[in-house]
Amino acid sequence: MTVPTELVDELRSICGEEHVPTHRHQLRTYESDGLLQYAQVPGAVVLPSSAEEVQRVVAACHRTGTPFVARGSGSGLSGGAMPVQDGVLIVVSRMRRILEVDLPNQRVVVEPGVTNIAVSEAVGPGHFYPPDPSSQIVCSIGGNVAENSGGAHCFKYGFTTNYVTGLELVLADGQMVQLGGKGVDVPGYDLVGAFVGSEGTLGVATKITLRVVPSPETTRTLVAFFDSTGEAGEVVSELVSEGIVAGALEMMDNLAIRAAEGATNAGYPQDAGAALVIELDGSEHECEARFDQVVALCEDGGAWKVRVAADEAERALIWRTRKAAFAAMGRVAPNYYVQDSVIPRTRMAAVLGRIEELGEEYGLKVANVFHAGDGNLHPLVCYDGSVDGEPERAEELAGLIVKTCVDEGGSITGEHGVGVDKKRYMPSMFGEDDLATFQRLRCAFDPDGLANPGKVMPTPRLCGEVPGPYRRHPLEEAGLAERM
Amino acid sequence: MSAEELAADLREASEAGSSVRFRGAGSKFHWGAAAEGDATVISTAGLDRLVEHNEGDLTAVVDAGARLADMQSTFVSAGQMLALDPPGGDATIGGVVATADSGPLRHRYGTVRDLVVGMTVALSDGTVAKSGGKVIKNVAGYDLAKLFAGSYGTLGAILQVAVRLHPLPPRTATAVGVGDDPAALAAAAAELTHARLELQSLDVVWEDGRGAVMARLGGATAADPAAEVAAKLGRHDLDSRVEEDDQPLWDHARGTQRSEDGIVVRVSGVQDQTRTVLERARDLDARVVNRAAFGLSWITVRDGAQVDALRNALVPSPCVVLDAPAEQRESLDVWGPQDSGAVALMRRVRERFDPAGACAPGVLAGVG
Numbered sequence: 001m002t003v004p005t006e007l008v009d010e011l012r013s014i015c016g017e018e019h020v021p022t023h024r025h026q027l028r029t030y031e032s033d034g035l036l037q038y039a040q041v042p043g044a045v046v047l048p049s050s051a052e053e054v055q056r057v058v059a060a061c062h063r064t065g066t067p068f069v070a071r072g073s074g075s076g077l078s079g080g081a082m083p084v085q086d087g088v089l090i091v092v093s094r095m096r097r098i099l100e101v102d103l104p105n106q107r108v109v110v111e112p113g114v115t116n117i118a119v120s121e122a123v124g125p126g127h128f129y130p131p132d133p134s135s136q137i138v139c140s141i142g143g144n145v146a147e148n149s150g151g152a153h154c155f156k157y158g159f160t161t162n163y164v165t166g167l168e169l170v171l172a173d174g175q176m177v178q179l180g181g182k183g184v185d186v187p188g189y190d191l192v193g194a195f196v197g198s199e200g201t202l203g204v205a206t207k208i209t210l211r212v213v214p215s216p217e218t219t220r221t222l223v224a225f226f227d228s229t230g231e232a233g234e235v236v237s238e239l240v241s242e243g244i245v246a247g248a249l250e251m252m253d254n255l256a257i258r259a260a261e262g263a264t265n266a267g268y269p270q271d272a273g274a275a276l277v278i279e280l281d282g283s284e285h286e287c288e289a290r291f292d293q294v295v296a297l298c299e300d301g302g303a304w305k306v307r308v309a310a311d312e313a314e315r316a317l318i319w320r321t322r323k324a325a326f327a328a329m330g331r332v333a334p335n336y337y338v339q340d341s342v343i344p345r346t347r348m349a350a351v352l353g354r355i356e357e358l359g360e361e362y363g364l365k366v367a368n369v370f371h372a373g374d375g376n377l378h379p380l381v382c383y384d385g386s387v388d389g390e391p392e393r394a395e396e397l398a399g400l401i402v403k404t405c406v407d408e409g410g411s412i413t414g415e416h417g418v419g420v421d422k423k424r425y426m427p428s429m430f431g432e433d434d435l436a437t438f439q440r441l442r443c444a445f446d447p448d449g450l451a452n453p454g455k456v457m458p459t460p461r462l463c464g465e466v467p468g469p470y471r472r473h474p475l476e477e478a479g480l481a482e483r484m
Numbered sequence: 485m486s487a488e489e490l491a492a493d494l495r496e497a498s499e500a501g502s503s504v505r506f507r508g509a510g511s512k513f514h515w516g517a518a519a520e521g522d523a524t525v526i527s528t529a530g531l532d533r534l535v536e537h538n539e540g541d542l543t544a545v546v547d548a549g550a551r552l553a554d555m556q557s558t559f560v561s562a563g564q565m566l567a568l569d570p571p572g573g574d575a576t577i578g579g580v581v582a583t584a585d586s587g588p589l590r591h592r593y594g595t596v597r598d599l600v601v602g603m604t605v606a607l608s609d610g611t612v613a614k615s616g617g618k619v620i621k622n623v624a625g626y627d628l629a630k631l632f633a634g635s636y637g638t639l640g641a642i643l644q645v646a647v648r649l650h651p652l653p654p655r656t657a658t659a660v661g662v663g664d665d666p667a668a669l670a671a672a673a674a675e676l677t678h679a680r681l682e683l684q685s686l687d688v689v690w691e692d693g694r695g696a697v698m699a700r701l702g703g704a705t706a707a708d709p710a711a712e713v714a715a716k717l718g719r720h721d722l723d724s725r726v727e728e729d730d731q732p733l734w735d736h737a738r739g740t741q742r743s744e745d746g747i748v749v750r751v752s753g754v755q756d757q758t759r760t761v762l763e764r765a766r767d768l769d770a771r772v773v774n775r776a777a778f779g780l781s782w783i784t785v786r787d788g789a790q791v792d793a794l795r796n797a798l799v800p801s802p803c804v805v806l807d808a809p810a811e812q813r814e815s816l817d818v819w820g821p822q823d824s825g826a827v828a829l830m831r832r833v834r835e836r837f838d839p840a841g842a843c844a845p846g847v848l849a850g851v852g
Contacts, residue, residue: 104674104755104756105754105755105756106678106755107754126678126680150621154621158594158598159621159623161597171829175825176825177825177829178823179826179829182754182779183754183779184752184778184779185584186752186802187752187802187822188819188827188830188848188851189631189830189833189834189848189851190584190597190633190634191826191830191833193597193630193631193633194626194627194628194630194631194833196627197623197626198626198627214677214679214680214681216680216682217680217681240542240651241539241540243651243654244651245651282703283681283682285709286682286705286709289703289704289705290704342619342621342622344538345540346538346540346541374620374621375541375620375621376621409618409619411617411619411622411623413622414622414623416623417623418623426624426625429624429625430614430625433611433613434613434614434625436611437605437607437611437628437837438615438625438626438628440836440837441631441833441836444832444833444836444837445829445832445833456625456626466835466839
């Protein structure tokens, strides 16, 4: 145990003995989140049941100068919820009450441990909560808020940040603060917007107010098969230039198709170079008017097979096959390394070509599964962890893929977050002044650096005191020195 | 002027102990509480380039001093739009972002916070920093663009923004339902808000003792679905019709967010306050545009007593004064009551970004 014994005793008195597991094998179950490459056994684990308990736990951490990490369901893919050795892991999975369903105002108020899917279930079938990460059956809203999670439908519907209107937070000093509410455009800074996506470094959200919207009247889904990702990519460009805003546009390359098909037996042709899933949703009028146009664009663009989902079961199979792609990589190689880079969509063909070249150069297979509408790639670098040097080669290759994407004007992460996994790539996107400016926000919320330390920023940084108003130095006054 | 020159001017003024205000077209310069002291005004007028228009990626990078209307005409000629339509033809992008102003398109596309994907700012110590990027999906680093959207220049100067664009719908048509019963108008708006429709805009306008629900359809089809919506409005005892040449209607609706001689109060309410808003407007003989799905209303009243009456009727929804005649402005509580915990945290943010306290001091009451 590497946190003070008195602190552990206090955690027990706050949350009850049974909610502060201490056996090493219990602690080890929390050593990683969904990204298993990174592991750290936490100093202590606590499972509070209420906002008040979270507040008392954080206050106790602050009093003893102990860092803490909040964790939802642990399904994150950037090591964002990886514990710190000398810190407390605050697991919010017992906080899974839906506090209020206010359908007349299209708001739902939840505790952070509520799963993503539970929100849509609470307001369905008339309404739904659009952000839909692939892990939505298990992932928590608290985690979604921390990571600003997206999903397959965010090209049209937006991300978590577009649906959070209010937050109750416990700041790193144990203070509780209410930001926003059910209304929008509330006076003052948009601290809700600043908090969403801050990866647990600004505090712990204990209550979240979400906007829900009417479900689309109808949904039409197809999967089209092409010889190459290049052809499929051209069709995506055509759709965009025709002004068609699809609910989802998802692409898989040959390796991903073969792996996913092996897992689901959906009947996807194993020799297809690319599968493009296109989903239109919205009003009957609009979908009907657009769907035939979409089918024609696919056929004109070289699709040799277009499979239209005739019913909900066929639609579910198309989606199951797409969502199985990650897990099915086990069929290709024992291990894989997933990236989350984003590129301007028009650079897709060039970047995919470069990824292929790099894969050949490194002698490793790279499968591609991606959100084609918004240019969010998920290259899966396959490797065998038992082969000497291969994990390192895979990591190096993954890093080069990220660099390629940033060089094309993209981003190191579209939806998984920076966490520990991508912080070393931050300097490829942001200069020293940019990073120092990020740190100003962090210091305003958490001057002691206790909330989720070691994440997001490439190098550890401390917060100085807030300097007073600027005063000219006497030497400056006298014209003897200049501030550089 | 270049961005670097602006940042240097800001630093110099701050070092000289002067406070600074940033100015685009000046169309909303009087918004917010009165600034403390005599401020040096730094204009963004020279920063007016459309830096990039990436048609295929539906993104653009724009300097803060560029006029929104000018940018929009470039985007429109490519069949695209920046889905921000606040009132005021002269407004610059920087001013719209700094005040987080919005218009009817918000219903479908969101507002400044949702459409700005990257931002470059200058801080009072001369630091020039960027956040976000120019792709529409990106979670790397803190989302400082959201912090600066609606910050009224109190954190630093906005120099440049990257924005997401949307395809222009090929057709639009608007269903209109007119009546003088606030309850019927509110019920009709609520039905449309909860219906499985993909509206582009949904406003309720009230003036001169009558109101109208306006629902705009946009897409490959417009007139047929608009007729269906008009039929729904008719069932609420409203005089309903479809307007295919509908742009003037929406120009009028957003124009109702501004006033030269009245006091405009923006209410951050909830949907089920729409009826109360319209009833109060009827009683006070006020003018309203209500963005129904967001519970947002802009209400034009005549004096401070009416502002207080609105705040009392709509408590706890924040009611912020935007436009107001200069002679009345001084006696008005522009921002109204705020949560003290949230304000204290905002003050801490401001102290970190602008420790000199140079940027628009006093404009965001309680914060700086």
